[in-house]
Amino acid sequence: MSKNIANKQMICNVLMEAAANDRDIVVLCSDSRGSASATPFFEKFPSQSVEVGIAEQDLVGISAGMARVGKRPFPMSPACFITARSYEQCKVDVAYSHTNVKLIGISGGVSYGALGMSHHSAQDIACMTSIPGMRVYLPSDCWQTRKLMEVMVKDNEPAYIRVGRNAVDPVYSEDDCPFEMDKATFIAEGTDVAIIACGEMVLYAKQAGEILRQKGISASVVDMYCLKPLDEDAIVKAAQNARAVVTVEEHSPFGGLGSEVARVLGEKCPRKMAVMSLPDAPVITGTSKEVFAYYGLTGEGIAKKAEGLLNG
Numbered sequence: 417m418s419k420n421i422a423n424k425q426m427i428c429n430v431l432m433e434a435a436a437n438d439r440d441i442v443v444l445c446s447d448s449r450g451s452a453s454a455t456p457f458f459e460k461f462p463s464q465s466v467e468v469g470i471a472e473q474d475l476v477g478i479s480a481g482m483a484r485v486g487k488r489p490f491p492m493s494p495a496c497f498i499t500a501r502s503y504e505q506c507k508v509d510v511a512y513s514h515t516n517v518k519l520i521g522i523s524g525g526v527s528y529g530a531l532g533m534s535h536h537s538a539q540d541i542a543c544m545t546s547i548p549g550m551r552v553y554l555p556s557d558c559w560q561t562r563k564l565m566e567v568m569v570k571d572n573e574p575a576y577i578r579v580g581r582n583a584v585d586p587v588y589s590e591d592d593c594p595f596e597m598d599k600a601t602f603i604a605e606g607t608d609v610a611i612i613a614c615g616e617m618v619l620y621a622k623q624a625g626e627i628l629r630q631k632g633i634s635a636s637v638v639d640m641y642c643l644k645p646l647d648e649d650a651i652v653k654a655a656q657n658a659r660a661v662v663t664v665e666e667h668s669p670f671g672g673l674g675s676e677v678a679r680v681l682g683e684k685c686p687r688k689m690a691v692m693s694l695p696d697a698p699v700i701t702g703t704s705k706e707v708f709a710y711y712g713l714t715g716e717g718i719a720k721k722a723e724g725l726l727n728g
Contacts, residue, residue: 420586423579424492424522425453426558430565431490435461441569442482444468444491446475451581452492452522472497476505476519483515488569494528495521495537495578499544510574511549518568519576524554525615525666526699526707527581533698537578542671544576545644551575551598552643556618557587560641563595580616582704587619587639598642600650606634609722610654613664614640614673620708621664623715628722635722640673651680660688660725664718666708669693690725692718 435441435457443457444466458465468475472493479489491498498521499506510517521540528535544552551573555561561579568575587603588594594601603618604625613621618639625635636654640647655661661681663674674691681687692713700710708714712721 420583421558422453422581422583423555423558423561424581426561427520427565427577427579428453428457430562430569432457432460434569435464438488438569439464440486441488442466442490444475444479444489446470446472446493446497448493448522451494452520454492472502473505476502476517477509479517480505480509480513480515483517488516490518490520492520492522494535495524495540496528496535499537499540499576503543506544506550506576507547511547514549515574516572517574521576521578523581524578525580526694526704529703529707530701532701536699538666538668538694538699539671540576540578541643541665541667541673545676546671549574551645553577553641554615554643555579555641556615556639557584559586559588559590559593560595560639563593564641567597578615580704584616585619587622598645598647600642600647601639602650602654603637603639604635605657606636607657608634608659609726610636610638610658610661611664611718611722612638612640612651612654612661612673612677614643615666616704617664617666617713620713620715620718624718624722627715627719631723633723633726643673643676646676646680648680648684651677652685655681655685655687658687660690660722662690662692662718662722662725664692664713666713667693669696688725688728690721692721
């Protein structure tokens with residue numbers, strides 16, 4: 417298998433493996449099977465596939481109904497639509513009704529690049545974590561996605577999983593991907609600054625840690641793939657061993673990882689802190705990497721922010 421595949425492709429791979437032995441697993445799409453890399457699933461398991469068309473509210477509502485009769489539905493749709501257009505269904509039909517639906521938000525963050533704000537999902541962490549009973553996960557690479565999905569195909573609780581559109585460089589490897597459900601992963605441990613990131617930003621946080629170490633700055637790098645339930649113990653551990661904390665996310669500055677980490681630090685372990693995120697404004701037009709570079713969401717940009725925070 418390629419070492420550099422999209423997280424959404426890994427989701428499809430795991431679902432195909434599981435569906436071969438579990439006829440209750442069903443994949444649903446809203447005219448999005450191509451975008452979701454789900455076409456192979458639809459071709460191999462037509463009786464376990466549902467295409468609802470461009471009707472995201474129906475996508476989630478139908479999934480909840482199927483879960484009520486014992487199916488294991490995995491609705492897959494662009495993150496910007498499944499979390500905004502279908503928000504009431506996510507809140508009422510899935511979380512409040514406690515149905516076993518795994519909401520897969522594909523092409524999350526600024527993955528759609530030039531399509532602009534209508535297709536960006538920079539508010540999904542905030543809106544989905546605020547729903548009681550909804551878990552929220554942003555895996556960082558394909559190998560962590562595999563570990564997460566191997567749990568998702570077996571458990572019975574609602575969840576939202578956001579992944580990007582394109583293949584990303586791996587943070588881990590097939591043979592070295594430490595994973596514990598609902599526990600953050602310490603990629604590195606340091607004593608000067610803690611960098612806490614989620615999703616595709618973890619790769620850049622890891623790069624920043626390496627840049628800082630070359631400058632004699634000891635950095636912890638924490639992969640907080642579990643936004644809810646949030647691993648508060650990991651946040652406190654990282655902060656206790658550092659003089660400052662930097663959070664990095666592909667999200668609005670409001671209601672995301674930075675906000676949650678600030679809440680935990682304020683209550684349990686106050687530290688100097690900086691939140692790196694997308695701006696509170698429509699982002700520039702460009703590819704994901706171009707957008708990240710423009711807003712300093714790169715290894716160099718994160719390292720610069722951390723160094724400035726320490727010296728400030």
